Amino acid sequence: MERSGRSADASEASAAPKQTGAAVPPRVVPRRRRRPHTPLNPRPSIPLTLLTGLVLAYTLLPLVWLVINATKNQEDLLDSFGLWLGKDFQLWDNVSRTLTYDDGAFVRWTLNTLLYVAAGAGGATLLAGLGGYALAVYDFPGRRAVFAVVIGAVAVPGTALAVPTFLMFSGMGLANTPWAVIIPSLVSPFGLYLMWVFTAEAVPTELLEAARIDGAGELRIFFRIALPLLMPGTVTVLLFSMVATWNNYFLPLIMIKDPDWYPLTLGLNAWSAQARTAGGEPVFDLIITGSLLTIVPIVAVFLLLQRYWQSGLAAGSVKE
Numbered sequence: 001m002e003r004s005g006r007s008a009d010a011s012e013a014s015a016a017p018k019q020t021g022a023a024v025p026p027r028v029v030p031r032r033r034r035r036p037h038t039p040l041n042p043r044p045s046i047p048l049t050l051l052t053g054l055v056l057a058y059t060l061l062p063l064v065w066l067v068i069n070a071t072k073n074q075e076d077l078l079d080s081f082g083l084w085l086g087k088d089f090q091l092w093d094n095v096s097r098t099l100t101y102d103d104g105a106f107v108r109w110t111l112n113t114l115l116y117v118a119a120g121a122g123g124a125t126l127l128a129g130l131g132g133y134a135l136a137v138y139d140f141p142g143r144r145a146v147f148a149v150v151i152g153a154v155a156v157p158g159t160a161l162a163v164p165t166f167l168m169f170s171g172m173g174l175a176n177t178p179w180a181v182i183i184p185s186l187v188s189p190f191g192l193y194l195m196w197v198f199t200a201e202a203v204p205t206e207l208l209e210a211a212r213i214d215g216a217g218e219l220r221i222f223f224r225i226a227l228p229l230l231m232p233g234t235v236t237v238l239l240f241s242m243v244a245t246w247n248n249y250f251l252p253l254i255m256i257k258d259p260d261w262y263p264l265t266l267g268l269n270a271w272s273a274q275a276r277t278a279g280g281e282p283v284f285d286l287i288i289t290g291s292l293l294t295i296v297p298i299v300a301v302f303l304l305l306q307r308y309w310q311s312g313l314a315a316g317s318v319k320e
Helices: 002-020 046-069 074-079 091-137 143-155 158-171 179-185 189-202 205-213 218-229 231-246 250-255 264-276 284-308
Strands: none
Touching (some): 091 284, 179 231, 250 264
């Protein structure tokens, strides 16, 4: 009886709200708070967006023009609008003719440019890394004087040194040889300064001291410990040196007279100049196609090396 009475009371209590018609309060959904604007989450700016769009268009428009016109033959190139395709798609034919024109001169110039980049830019990066590391880690007399010389060398434009460099190499009998382009490319004051500053911030002194206590030599410390930490700065110097050497025009112009040692910049200029000579054959379609082929390796190198631009590689290596 007691159990039946309790169950009856419970059923009446549960049915009470339905009988009285009491309203159930609506569920309150909390409002989502907007994230505060920070340097990582900035407030949108319409003028800045428009300015960025204009800069992007200014940067990409020449590249778009180059790609479009590389698909045209000589006739369409002169008769059609620059930012629109021609009657026939001639890209692959233009590439084939560019590689075989003038007994494969373009291929020879490409190999010359690769030689100058590998020896010049690679050597400049190695020397900048070694010199910047030494200036940042070791204390020796005359360090301030070296710093002043490096800063002064950064401020001097390369064109101001072109004539003295030519006279010096001509006196040594190195003019009109690959060494006249490679040796000046080994000197990179900006790369040396960049690696100096980067080493001072990226390589902890405590880490080097711990390696010396463990018995590691200085060369082993540099190549096994410091160099991995310096990889972002090293890649930056390498890319700057590669682009400068790949696009170098004035130095080879005054140093190289033999067409067999021309880089791509001088070779394409020679093709362009032959249209202004008496009886010369204009090959503007091949010049544009060659220019497109010239930028492909640089773009590929940038895409392959961008993963090395990382910071904080030494985080956690030193206990504070």
